[in-house]
Amino acid sequence: MEQGRPHVRPADPLSKARSPAAALAVQCGIVAILLVLLWLLFGVTTTNLHERGIQSGFDFLLQPAGFGIGEGVFAFDSGDAYWRAFAAGLANSLRVAIPGIALATLIGTLIGIGRLSANLLLRGLCAAYVETFRNIPLLLQLLVWYFLLTDLLPEPLAAWQPLPHTYLGKNGLAIPWLELPDFTINWPMPTEFGFSGGAMLTPEYLALLLGLCCYTAAYIAETVRSGIQSISAGQVLAASALGLSSRQTLWLIQIPQSVPLVAPPLTNQYLNLIKNSSLAVAIGYPDLVSISNTTINQTGRALECLTILVAIYLLLSLATSALIRRLGKP
Amino acid sequence: MKTAPPSPLKWLRRNFFADLPSTLTSLVLGSVVLVLLAHAFEWAVLRAVFRPDIELCRALDHGGACWGVIAEKYRIILFGRYPYEAQWRPLLATLLLLSLLGLSSLPTCWKRWLPPLWLVGLTAILALMKGGMGGLETVDTDLWGGLPLTLLLTIAGIGGAFPLAVLIALGRHSSMRVIRTLLAWYVELVRGMPLIPVLFLASFLFPLLLPKGITFDVLVRVLVAIMLFAAAYLSEAIRGGIESIPAGQQEAGLALGLTSWQALRLIVLPQALRAVVPSVMNSAIGLFKETSLVTVIGLFDLTGALSLALAGDAQWRPFHLEGYLFIGALYWVGCFGLSRYSLWIERRLRTPA
Numbered sequence: 001m002e003q004g005r006p007h008v009r010p011a012d013p014l015s016k017a018r019s020p021a022a023a024l025a026v027q028c029g030i031v032a033i034l035l036v037l038l039w040l041l042f043g044v045t046t047t048n049l050h051e052r053g054i055q056s057g058f059d060f061l062l063q064p065a066g067f068g069i070g071e072g073v074f075a076f077d078s079g080d081a082y083w084r085a086f087a088a089g090l091a092n093s094l095r096v097a098i099p100g101i102a103l104a105t106l107i108g109t110l111i112g113i114g115r116l117s118a119n120l121l122l123r124g125l126c127a128a129y130v131e132t133f134r135n136i137p138l139l140l141q142l143l144v145w146y147f148l149l150t151d152l153l154p155e156p157l158a159a160w161q162p163l164p165h166t167y168l169g170k171n172g173l174a175i176p177w178l179e180l181p182d183f184t185i186n187w188p189m190p191t192e193f194g195f196s197g198g199a200m201l202t203p204e205y206l207a208l209l210l211g212l213c214c215y216t217a218a219y220i221a222e223t224v225r226s227g228i229q230s231i232s233a234g235q236v237l238a239a240s241a242l243g244l245s246s247r248q249t250l251w252l253i254q255i256p257q258s259v260p261l262v263a264p265p266l267t268n269q270y271l272n273l274i275k276n277s278s279l280a281v282a283i284g285y286p287d288l289v290s291i292s293n294t295t296i297n298q299t300g301r302a303l304e305c306l307t308i309l310v311a312i313y314l315l316l317s318l319a320t321s322a323l324i325r326r327l328g329k330p
Numbered sequence: 331m332k333t334a335p336p337s338p339l340k341w342l343r344r345n346f347f348a349d350l351p352s353t354l355t356s357l358v359l360g361s362v363v364l365v366l367l368a369h370a371f372e373w374a375v376l377r378a379v380f381r382p383d384i385e386l387c388r389a390l391d392h393g394g395a396c397w398g399v400i401a402e403k404y405r406i407i408l409f410g411r412y413p414y415e416a417q418w419r420p421l422l423a424t425l426l427l428l429s430l431l432g433l434s435s436l437p438t439c440w441k442r443w444l445p446p447l448w449l450v451g452l453t454a455i456l457a458l459m460k461g462g463m464g465g466l467e468t469v470d471t472d473l474w475g476g477l478p479l480t481l482l483l484t485i486a487g488i489g490g491a492f493p494l495a496v497l498i499a500l501g502r503h504s505s506m507r508v509i510r511t512l513l514a515w516y517v518e519l520v521r522g523m524p525l526i527p528v529l530f531l532a533s534f535l536f537p538l539l540l541p542k543g544i545t546f547d548v549l550v551r552v553l554v555a556i557m558l559f560a561a562a563y564l565s566e567a568i569r570g571g572i573e574s575i576p577a578g579q580q581e582a583g584l585a586l587g588l589t590s591w592q593a594l595r596l597i598v599l600p601q602a603l604r605a606v607v608p609s610v611m612n613s614a615i616g617l618f619k620e621t622s623l624v625t626v627i628g629l630f631d632l633t634g635a636l637s638l639a640l641a642g643d644a645q646w647r648p649f650h651l652e653g654y655l656f657i658g659a660l661y662w663v664g665c666f667g668l669s670r671y672s673l674w675i676e677r678r679l680r681t682p683a
Contacts, residue, residue: 045539049538119355121359137622275523279526306534
């Protein structure tokens with residue numbers, strides 16, 4: 001056997017044993033290189049924009065947009081300014097994301113619990129749901145929902161009535177609506193060209209809502225299931241020793257304790273749903289991304305529009321996480 | 331101790347008729363499922379038309395599936411706008427790619443020759459697709475499409491993102507604050523954004539950022555965007571893996587006389603990467619699905635190629651649903667297969683051979 005001290009090599013550049021001054025120099029160097037790169041990029045981009053005759057700056061936000069937005073929370077027409085178009089797009093994104101989050105949580109929780117049922121049929125069906133919706137791209141699911149809602153549903157006059165005074169046809173879902181100032185109910189009526197009166201939900205909106213819900217619910221179901229299963233086996237044994245049935249154990253012991261475990265990954269799923277609402281552009285729902293896409297095509301100001309988009313999505317992500325953290329605290 | 335398998339009757343009783351609620355559930359759900367399955371079977375098989383005969387399909391009036399649309403259009407769905415006579419090339423490329431993947435999935439093949447084999451294989455695949463040599467006609471990348479494009483985007487995306495993600499994850503443990511902060515910003519920025527604006531960025535903005543005369547193909551731009559995007563997500567997974575290795579391991583390595591780089595490469599990374607296999611596989615599955623978004627910026631991947639095949643053809647347009655089901659099945663097989671493989675390999679890696 002060979003004897004002797006192991007050969008100790010000098011610390012390499014990655015290790016921590018380096019003089020603070022050298023580290024500082026390296027870091028300053030990195031920042032300097034980045035700044036130079038940014039400056040070069042800026043120079044190149046301004047030249048390119050100039051050569052193509054594209055103006056830059058955020059002044060376009062105050063100009064009239066020149067395109068209309070078919071649906072939304074507040075009215076928007078082509079004479080309104082671009083900044084209002086972005087606001088309308090954001091409102092449309094939220095209009096689908098908020099009910100989407102609520103519905104996906106409901107469906108996902110039920111299916112997640114269903115996957116732990118003692119009944120093999122229920123368990124199997126819930127597993128089939130999860131495996132189907134999780135393993136097909138969301139875009140494809142949206143296209144299928146949109147096709148089903150626009151091509152296979154009947155014409156307005158022959159529309160289905162899932163509930164009294166509620167019509168579901170090719171051109172969307174019409175529901176009775178309470179007119180606020182005078183508290184009268186506005187009943188929808190089918191006509192040859194669509195529905196008059198009531199509140200209208202377009203097929204684009206419905207397809208996006210359904211698609212986002214079903215897709216996210218599959219992920220939420222898995223989160224809920226693993227949360228419940230991570231409650232220690234000792235707890236389940238203790239419950240059965242106390243004489244609780246397996247159903248009681250699930251509802252009284254396992255589910256209540258899993259709530260704090262499930263909350264953080266659930267937040268991630270909510271953020272995913274908000275981000276995925278950008279797929280609206282594929283089926284023509286005027287969300288934030290599709291509005292900025294139109295704006296880029298009209299004004300050519302890709303840099304500005306994308307900056308606005310990034311900023312809004314970051315703010316949405318931060319706001320959602322903060323809100324959920326706030327709600328999670330007692 | 332082994333218990334005898336329960337008798338079929340007992341098994342039925344325990345799984346379907348344990349108590350009153352369970353029995354009711356079984357009966358109600360069972361009858362609903364049976365009725366639905368019967369209808370689905372009737373639609374998809376009994377009354378379906380399998381021949382590409384538009385008159386027969388029209389006569390069905392959606393009472394049965396018109397699988398004829400697949401028989402008529404499968405070449406466009408699978409290969410997009412690639413020239414019809416030359417479509418044996420993407421077919422061969424896809425088969426090569428799939429066999430490379432199959433080979434790499436077996437841990438017995440994880441040898442030193444695998445990376446060079448991939449390099450050779452990918453070069454051959456790209457040469458086959460692009461042509462322009464050995465008597466093959468040149469086919470520009472804007473004509474590439476369908477299944478090979480989806481597979482190439484996924485594989486090149488995850489393959490390019492992985493080394494980048496390892497570097498980012500290591501950089502976030504750097505002793506230098508500037509590196510840590512910049513990388514943290516990058517990761518949080520990307521993770522806060524949907525992929526679609528990133529793809530817009532690649533198609534609208536990249537060309538403006540480059541000096542005059544330097545242009546990149548839209549496919550390359552999209553691929554770079556996908557890599558940069560996926561790297562941010564992957565780096566979080568890998569960082570988790572690195573943090574799961576106790577610091578004592580690296581210290582023990584240093585005490586044995588390894589340099590910190592050697593300790594990282596020989597002790598920390600092998601264990602960390604082994605620990606993150608499931609989340610890397612999850613990212614791969616996610617990316618496979620997300621490549622469908624390139625449809626939005628006008629590339630004809632599997633999803634885009636289907637629209638290409640059907641949207642412009644008034645005759646076959648009404649049979650979109652069958653087309654969606656066809657490519658949905660392809661995606662499903664890919665994703666489900668990958669997730670099963672992930673479970674298998676995870677078990678395999680946990681138990682030393």
